[in-house]
Structure formats: structure tokens, C-alpha cells
Amino acid sequence: xxxxxxxxxxxxxGACVAACPTHVLDAAPNGMPRIARVDxxxxxxxxxxxxxxxxxxxxxxxxxxxPVDPAxxxxxxxxxxxxxDYGWSGNQQGxxxxxxFWQLGPLLREGAQIxxxxxxxxxxxxxxxxxSVS
Amino acid sequence: MIEAQTTPNQIDIESDVLIVGGGxxxxxxxxxxxxxxxxxxxxxKGFVGTSGVTATGGPxxxxxxxxxxxxxxxxxxxxxxSFGLAEREWMARILDATWTTLPQLxxxxxxxxxxxxxxxxxxxxxxxxxxxxxxxxxxxxxxxLDHHPALELLLHHDGSIAGAAGYARLLxxxxxARAGAVVLATGGCAFRSGLxxxxxxxxxxxxxxxEAGAELSGMEFSTAYSLSPAWNSxxxxxxxxxxxxxxxxxxxxxxxxxAGPSHxxxxxxxxxxxxxxxxxxxxxxxxxxxxxxxxxxxxTPFERRGLSIFEDRFEVKLxxxxxIRGTGGLRIVDEECQTTVRGLYAAGDTATRELVAxxxxxxxxxxxxxxxxxxxxxxxxxxxxxxxxxxxxxxxxRAAGTVALRPTASVQSGDDAAAISTVQAQMLPYDKVLWRQxxxxxxxxxxxxxxxxxxAAHRRAEGLEQVGARETAALTATARWCTAAALxxxxxxxxxxxxxxxxxxxxxxxxxxxGGLEHLWTRYDQRQDSRRDTRRDSGAxxxxxxxxxxx
Numbered sequence: 001x002x003x004x005x006x007x008x009x010x011x012x013x014g015a016c017v018a019a020c021p022t023h024v025l026d027a028a029p030n031g032m033p034r035i036a037r038v039d040x041x042x043x044x045x046x047x048x049x050x051x052x053x054x055x056x057x058x059x060x061x062x063x064x065x066x067p068v069d070p071a072x073x074x075x076x077x078x079x080x081x082x083x084x085d086y087g088w089s090g091n092q093q094g095x096x097x098x099x100x101f102w103q104l105g106p107l108l109r110e111g112a113q114i115x116x117x118x119x120x121x122x123x124x125x126x127x128x129x130x131x132s133v134s
Numbered sequence: 135m136i137e138a139q140t141t142p143n144q145i146d147i148e149s150d151v152l153i154v155g156g157g158x159x160x161x162x163x164x165x166x167x168x169x170x171x172x173x174x175x176x177x178x179k180g181f182v183g184t185s186g187v188t189a190t191g192g193p194x195x196x197x198x199x200x201x202x203x204x205x206x207x208x209x210x211x212x213x214x215x216s217f218g219l220a221e222r223e224w225m226a227r228i229l230d231a232t233w234t235t236l237p238q239l240x241x242x243x244x245x246x247x248x249x250x251x252x253x254x255x256x257x258x259x260x261x262x263x264x265x266x267x268x269x270x271x272x273x274x275x276x277x278x279l280d281h282h283p284a285l286e287l288l289l290h291h292d293g294s295i296a297g298a299a300g301y302a303r304l305l306x307x308x309x310x311a312r313a314g315a316v317v318l319a320t321g322g323c324a325f326r327s328g329l330x331x332x333x334x335x336x337x338x339x340x341x342x343x344x345e346a347g348a349e350l351s352g353m354e355f356s357t358a359y360s361l362s363p364a365w366n367s368x369x370x371x372x373x374x375x376x377x378x379x380x381x382x383x384x385x386x387x388x389x390x391x392x393a394g395p396s397h398x399x400x401x402x403x404x405x406x407x408x409x410x411x412x413x414x415x416x417x418x419x420x421x422x423x424x425x426x427x428x429x430x431x432x433x434t435p436f437e438r439r440g441l442s443i444f445e446d447r448f449e450v451k452l453x454x455x456x457x458i459r460g461t462g463g464l465r466i467v468d469e470e471c472q473t474t475v476r477g478l479y480a481a482g483d484t485a486t487r488e489l490v491a492x493x494x495x496x497x498x499x500x501x502x503x504x505x506x507x508x509x510x511x512x513x514x515x516x517x518x519x520x521x522x523x524x525x526x527x528x529x530x531x532r533a534a535g536t537v538a539l540r541p542t543a544s545v546q547s548g549d550d551a552a553a554i555s556t557v558q559a560q561m562l563p564y565d566k567v568l569w570r571q572x573x574x575x576x577x578x579x580x581x582x583x584x585x586x587x588x589x590a591a592h593r594r595a596e597g598l599e600q601v602g603a604r605e606t607a608a609l610t611a612t613a614r615w616c617t618a619a620a621l622x623x624x625x626x627x628x629x630x631x632x633x634x635x636x637x638x639x640x641x642x643x644x645x646x647x648x649g650g651l652e653h654l655w656t657r658y659d660q661r662q663d664s665r666r667d668t669r670r671d672s673g674a675x676x677x678x679x680x681x682x683x684x685x
Contacts, residue, residue: 017304018281019184020181022180023281023601040333042328042330042331044190044330046181046189046261049261050184059438060365060366060434061365061366061439062365062366062367063365082431085426085430095427096246097262099247100428101254101257102247103249103424103428104257105194105257107371107418107428108371110375111371111372111374111375111418112374112375112390114417116390116391118375118390119390
């Protein structure tokens with residue numbers, strides 16, 4: 001669930017208030033976002049993706065609010081990491097953000113095949129027919 | 135039903151076509167309607183771009199080149215998985231629409247390589263896909279109203295659709311929209327299981343439509359689950375190769391995902407016995423290197439907990455998918471995705487997906503192809519209806535909403551959290567859902583009926599509180615329809631498994647309709663029965679491939 005808004009980084013642009021699909025945030029009169037309904041947070045990280053200032057931190061447990069140490073988060077490198085990984089943070093070096101996306105299907109299949117081979121091998125017993133699934 | 139009233143401070147909206155919802159199906163519907171020249175307004179509970187289960191996902195679409203024999207073979211293979219409930223014509227339509235439509239998004243979505251020298255069109259990453267659809271809709275002239283949840287539908291006195299009413303939650307003002315046609319694309323319902331991206335998907339469209347007189351179909355096919363860390367529902371790409379362990383560190387004997395339902399059944403049984411931990415050490419070497427570049431949000435919940443996703447063991451659970459990966463939804467009566475209410479169309483998970491997937495989850499990519507195609511068809515048909523009949527934005531209309539808006543007895547305070555807990559206690563436990571049986575279903579029905587009666591009699595919400603109260607009502611209504619349908623289908627077919635009625639009934643390859651609010655009814659769809667394919671009655675129980683759209 002969303003755990004902290006870094007007031008010194010926040011520009012008050014309102015993008016997070018609009019982008020949060022579950023109405024967790026309210027805009028204060030000065031435009032700064034406020035966590036108003038944390039129970040509605042689904043930990044989808046969309047607010048972080050839409051925050052150009054990397055001023056939000058969503059804690060990983062979606063079941064409950066976790067107390068966080070803002071200084072530790074600032075030092076952890078997590079702030080803005082997700083947005084950079086998505087390639088949403090402007091002029092970035094490196095390959096196109098979606099260059100590997102085509103591998104989603106093949107990697108799902110490969111993972112399932114690994115499990116199938118392993119299961120067949122384990123259940124083949126001592127008779128050595130561990131290659132029955134290819 | 136009562137006459138719709140004008141309230142002070144109300145936002146008045148007029149359009150040819152009103153799209154209710156903001157996910158993939160809603161956006162395609164809006165684009166499709168606007169491209170015919172219609173005046174289109176889109177109202178979403180959240181934000182068009184982050185709302186719905188596509189935004190947090192990475193949907194692959196059913197993708198087969200337009201070669202007649204390839205298409206026929208793909209359709210036949212999938213039809214066999216539908217247990218006799220899908221229609222080959224509809225399957226052909228979604229293949230065709232997807233193939234011709236997705237490349238048209240190239241101005242808005244950064245399509246990249248397919249690894250074979252071509253362009254990868256069939257799979258799109260959620261945040262970029264929904265951002266593209268938002269921009270595409272905007273450029274087509276759609277007026278997008280974010281954070282405008284709909285609360286109820288409006289009807290003309292002849293029973294046809296007249297619009298919708300809701301509450302603008304950032305502005306704290308009620309809104310009333312008059313339109314010549316309405317498309318409901320509010321998603322399915324996962325009963326607030328915590329499934330990634332599904333918090334808003336509370337079955338709102340089912341309830342609003344049923345109050346207006348619509349029928350539902352296939353609500354018994356609402357039993358899908360997906361695997362994720364116990365503390366955070368992610369996409370499932372990292373997990374197909376997982377090994378599983380109990381609390382004591384003993385490896386569990388779990389059939390692989392390719393074994394079909396026995397995989398999930400074994401996991402569920404193990405979880406009923408105690409915590410289950412996953413170990414991803416066997417994951418494909420390439421995946422370990424590039425997971426972050428495919429799905430940046432999948433490693434995030436691990437890193438922020440100080441865990442290494444491919445090295446540390448972690449607790450997992452199954453998150454209910456309800457009618458999101460289940461196929462039930464509003465009954466569709468024509469090729470234009472119209473419901474049984476004139477002028478009211480349904481698309482995506484709000485409509486029954488039995489038409490293309492029958493009794494199974496659709497085996498992945500079909501689900502996205504359905505959302506896209508049903509959206510396109512519903513949007514175009516809604517616009518065509520307005521061209522034929524006009525808008526009729528004058529004249530009296532009646533508001534169809536019931537629970538939480540117009541209590542039938544004295545108002546008492548309501549506790550949405552307690553009500554939702556009651557619903558979840560019937561709709562999420564693995565044993566109640568995966569191995570249904572009459573006695574347990576009847577007990578669920580009694581609990582849900584009692585909850586519904588209390589809500590209908592006494593719940594009344596004002597202002598912003600209406601949004602949550604109506605979500606609670608929709609969750610309760612959806613649970614009742616799912617339970618009634620599960621009781622009525624006294625056989626096991628596809629994902630609907632009755633432990634007290636194993637195997638397929640001889641006459642079971644028929645769609646089961648359900649509806650009603652105070653008193654529920656079920657009946658088999660005679661129309662579909664007379665048209666259904668009699669060449670063979672599927673039911674071979676072919677294992678499903680791991681679902682790509684759910685990854």
C-alpha cells in the first residue's frame with residue numbers, strides 16, 4: 001500500500017491524484033496530494049509510474065499498511081526505479097523499453113515445460129523413463 | 135423505479151453514446167463509436183489508463199494470420215476446450231478483428247520486434263496499452279471523464295436505455311448523463327480478492343444492467359484463481375516453473391501447470407492444509423536476466439521486501455479471479471453485443487465470454503481478443519442505433535437503481551467492510567469454489583440472500599459514500615448470481631466442478647441464464663440450445679496451456 005509522499009520532491013502537479021484508479025489520494029487546497037483512503041490502495045504502483053518527480057513510495061504488502069522509514073527509502077534506490085524500468089522517465093540510454101516483450105509467451109511456455117520435465121522425472125521412479133515428457 | 139430527479143450542483147452530460155467503464159473493452163468501444171462520427175462520452179470509476187485489469191497486465195491477444203486453414207484449425211482447437219458452449223462464428227470474428235485492429239495502434243503504442251525480424255503486435259504491456267488507448271480515444275474526439283463512477287442506469291418509459299447517473303468523486307458532485315445508447319464495460323468481478331488491478335471490478339455493470347432488466351449467462355463459470363506471492367498479487371510470468379514446499383521445507387507433489395486443473399487443485403489442497411512456499415530457482419535462465427525488462431512491476435514487491443525473487447523461497451497463495459478470468463457476464467443476444475435491454479450493450483468481462491470460450495477460461499489470449507472485439511462491436515452498434523433512432527435526450531426517464539440508493543424500509547447504518555467479508559466467505563475459499571456441492575452452495579445462498587435483504591431494506595448512502603455502498607451491493611448481487619447458477623448446473627463442465635455431480639450431463643452443453651434481484655431465477659438458454667453445434671459434444675477435458683493473458 002502507498003506508504004509515503006516525499007513533500008520536498010512533490011511538485012503538486014496532481015498527476016497521482018488523477019491517475020490513482022481507486023481514489024486513494026485527495027488534493028489539498030495547495031495542490032499537494034494527501035493519502036486519504038489507504039484502505040482502497042491495491043498496490044498497483046500506477047501512482048509511481050505517473051509521478052514525474054518520483055515523490056511517491058508504495059510499500060510491497062497489499063494486505064496492510066506498513067510503517068516505513070523515509071530516510072531509508074530515499075537511500076534504498078527504490079524511488080523512481082519502477083518508472084525508469086518501464087522506460088517512462090524521458091531520455092534514457094539502452095535498448096527500447098519493449099524490445100524484449102515478445103519473449104513473454106516463449107518464457108511462459110519454457111517455464112511450464114521445465115515443471116513438466118521435472119515432474120515426469122520425479123515420478124518416473126527407478127525405471128529411468130525420465131524423458132517421457134519432452 | 136422512480137422518476138429521475140434533478141439535484142442542485144448536478145453535472146449534466148449529453149451524448150449520442152455513453153461508455154461506462156475505462157479499461158480495454160471500454161476504450162475500444164469509445165474509439166469505435168467515435169470513429170463513426172458519434173458524440174461519445176466515457177465515464178470511468180477510476181482513470182482511463184490505469185483502471186482495470188489490463189493496465190497492470192500485459193495482455194497477449196489471440197493472433198492467427200488470415201489463412202483460412204490456419205484460422206479454422208485454431209478455432210477448432212479452441213472450440214474443443216469450450217465444452218460445447220462457444221460459437222465458431224464468434225471465434226472467427228474475434229480473430230479477424232484483432233488481426234486488423236491492433237496494428238492501427240502504431241501511432242500510439244511503441245510496437246517493437248517480434249524477435250524474428252518482424253513486429254510484435256499481439257502482446258501489449260498494460261500501462262503502455264492503456265495509455266495508447268486513452269490517447270487514441272481522445273484524438274477520435276471522445277470526451278473522457280475520469281473518476282466519474284456510474285451508480286445506476288436511466289430508462290425511458292418503454293424500457294429502453296436513456297442514460298446513466300453517478301457521482302464525480304474528485305469533484306464531489308452528482309452527474310446525470312443522457313444518451314441514445316449505453317455501452318457497459320465495467321469489467322468483471324473478482325470479489326475484492328486482491329487480484330492485481332481488480333479493486334474496482336466489483337460487478338457494478340452486472341447490477342446496473344440487471345436493475346434495468348438485463349439477464350446474465352454463464353455465472354457458474356467464475357472459479358478461476360491465479361498464483362502470486364501471499365503479500366502481493368503480481369503477473370504470473372515468473373511462476374510456471376516453480377517448486378513448492380510446505381512450512382517444514384518438504385517439497386510438495388504438485389502436478390505441473392501443463393497437467394491442467396490438477397495443478398491448481400493440488401496447490402489449493404496444500405494451501406488448505408497450511409502455508410505453501412514457492413522456489414523459483416528452476417526458472418528459465420533468460421527469464422532471470424530479463425524479467426524486469428518485460429514486467430518491471432513483477433520483481434518490485436520482492437525487492438521492496440528485501441527478497442531475491444529467484445533465490446529466496448516465499449509464501450504464495452491463489453487469488454480469486456471470479457468472472458474476470460471466469461467467463462460469466464451479461465447475456466448477449468446479437469452480433470452487436472446488445473443485452474436484453476434495448477440500447478444497452480456490453481463488452482469485455484461485463485459481457486459473457488462463453489461465446490468464444492465456453493466453460494473454460496479461454497486459455498489466455500482469447501480473453502483480450504474478446505475484450506477488443508466486443509468493445510469495437512458494441513461501440514459501433516451503439517452509434518448506429520443513435521443514427522437510426524436519435525438520442526431522445528428530452529422527456530422523462532426513470533432511475534433503475536435499487537440497493538443503497540432507494541431502501542425499501544427504514545434507513546439503518548451500513549457496514550460495507552462487514553458485508554464484503556460475508557460475500558468473500560462464500561466466494562473465495564478454495565474448497566467452496568473449486569469443489570462445489572449442493573449443501574455448501576445452499577448455505578452460501580442463504581447467507582447471501584440474507585445480506586441482500588438487509589441491504590435492500592435498510593442501506594442508503596449519500597455523496598461519496600454511494601460509490602462504496604453500490605460496490606458492496608454489486609459484489610453481493612454478483613455472488614448471488616454465481617451461486618444460483620452453480621446450484622442449477624448439476625454437472626461438472628469446464629471450470630465449474632461439482633464434487634457431488636462429477637462428469638458431464640448428456641444435455642449440459644447449453645448456456646445457463648440467471649437473473650433477478652429480490653428473487654433469482656435460472657433457466658437454460660433455449661435459443662442457443664436450438665442453434666448449438668450437434669456434431670460433437672465436447673468434454674474431452676483437454677488440459678489448458680498456461681494462460682498468456684493472465685501472465
